[in-house]
Amino acid sequence: MDEVSALFHGFSVALTPFNILLMLVGISLGVIIGVLPGLGGANGIAILLPLTFTMPPTSAIIMLSCIYWGALFGGAITSILFNIPGEPWSVATTFDGHPMAQNGRAAEALTTAFTSSFVGALVAVIMITFLAPMVASFALKFGPPEFFSVYFLTFCSFVGLNKTSPFKVITMIMLGFGLSTIGMDGVTGQLRLTYGFNELMRGFDFLIAVIGLFGIGEILLAMEEGLAFKGATGKIRYQIVLETWKKLPKYWATSLRSCLIGCWMGITPGGATPASFMSYGLAKRFSKNSDQFGKGEIEGIIAPETAAHAAGTSALLPMLSLGIPGSPTAAVLLGGLLIWGLQPGPLLFVEKPDFVWGLIASMYLGNVVGLFMCLTCVPIFASILRIPFSIIAPIIIVICTVGAYTVHNALFDIWLMLGFGVMGYIFKKLDYPMAPLVLALVLGSRAEESFRQSMLISSGGLDVFFSTTLVGTITSLGILLLFWPLISKFLVIFKTSKSESS
């Protein structure tokens, strides 16, 4: 099969000493980032992105994606040991992970979490290996209307599948698009909406927004609790690893279901967080021990961890093949690709196979190395959290400041980061979802471009989005998802009125 030989070629690209070193560095950094609050996966990658400009793009993205895996693994450590989710997608892991740790079964919980993550990510990578080229060649048939309709579908799914008010989601999406228009217009060369502020000529960089929203905002929110870390110890002994591994195959059904949920949520931009919650909820419904959930049930760790990692990994599939990131972190990676001059999308596979397959190969390696490192180094990583918050907090802020500055060497950006941080704090408290904002900020100019080109094709008519079966289907699906909250409400009313009359 073509893909397998391409994959082996990718391994040869990935397995250079420099790249292996970067993998190890990346995973360690990633776990540390995942363990520390305020430095999340998206945020950490955003901060380190400018530093990779001196590296060849393949090595750079290998390191960045290993940071991503590291962060995925790291979030579980603090969830289990300290009941503090290091990442939003590890919240569900705290439900059963921490009780297990409190019962003295921390090592078992950690082993389960890391292994489930590994399995989820592995399944997703295998899926990417075989599906990505297919999706890419399929996407070669896409013209501007098709691309825009896919963006449309992406954002509609945020509106339809989110539990918060759809109007809040739309506001955030429009805010993101709106912010992306401010600055110099690429087509006319005019300055748009800068109101005389020269600093706004560059526009709002999504990296600054991510560091501010997810980094500073997170810290501000964490300070409300006052942060006192009292956690369980996490030494993992070899025996316990083997014993836990013997127990896990029993739950193959949970694992498989979680992988599917995760892959689906990663591809349709849901992301790892909703995947983990959905998987936990479904596992609880279908399990024989559902009353044990919340008290330290192994399934309660397997489900969210597998799904979160499968989602996080498969979010890279639409990013690579269509140029549509499936999660905020994938959005940052996408931004990185654009900065390096690589156009994600169908042509990437054709023009830069080295890069693509090197990256995919590094996903396999990264996950294996990550699993090994986590199992052996957990006490070290966990001890980082023993450093009191009054030392860690200012250090994190310094790191974020450096990260924000190095993007454009502009002091204004640091203030912008702070502004986004305060906004992020308010958004989180008022339940406005930030993922659509970031995605809209990243995709804004490309969406505008495809919309413009589509309209030029049809000379101003919106019917271009229903002109072929392909684009018509995607657009209709989007409209369906957009109105889904309304539709489901009607269905509920319909059903209850039927049962009342019968």
Place this chain on the structure above:
Amino acid sequence: MVDQQDDSGPSLRMIEIVFALICIAFSIFLMIGSIKLGAKWTPDGPESGYFPFYIFLMMFVSSTLVLYEKLVLDKKNLTEPFVKKSAFKQVLCILIPAITFIFAVSLIGIYVSSMIYISVFMIWIGKYAYWKAILIGLFVGVVLYLMFEMWFQVPLPHGNLYNPLSMIGVN
């Protein structure tokens, strides 16, 4: 009692309404700006204000609907506080020093600012001993310098007003 004091301050519902109003004002402001740029569809394609206008128009509509939701529909949580006073104080504890820090970065550069920031934070909020705080602050500053000036060769702010590092002969 502490709890009563804690719950005073703006309620969650009020902040939601205020924020929705801010979004509405923001979108109107930018809609006007887009119209000034020109928001028509010419034979050559859209004028540069075309997309921003419709985007902010949609934002206007959706934030109005959020306002409607919060004002009219969502009648529960009438008195739940946006943030407890004690929690807010802790947020300010990190926000205000951070703002001061960023001011300092623009004035005297990042290396010295971070050293001072970390040390002061540790002494004031963490109640650490002076020597520990200064040591860690110094350590972070030196690591930052080595990492960015030497290894990555990425320039960080040296201070517009005065560069304290010139005192010790470093650039």
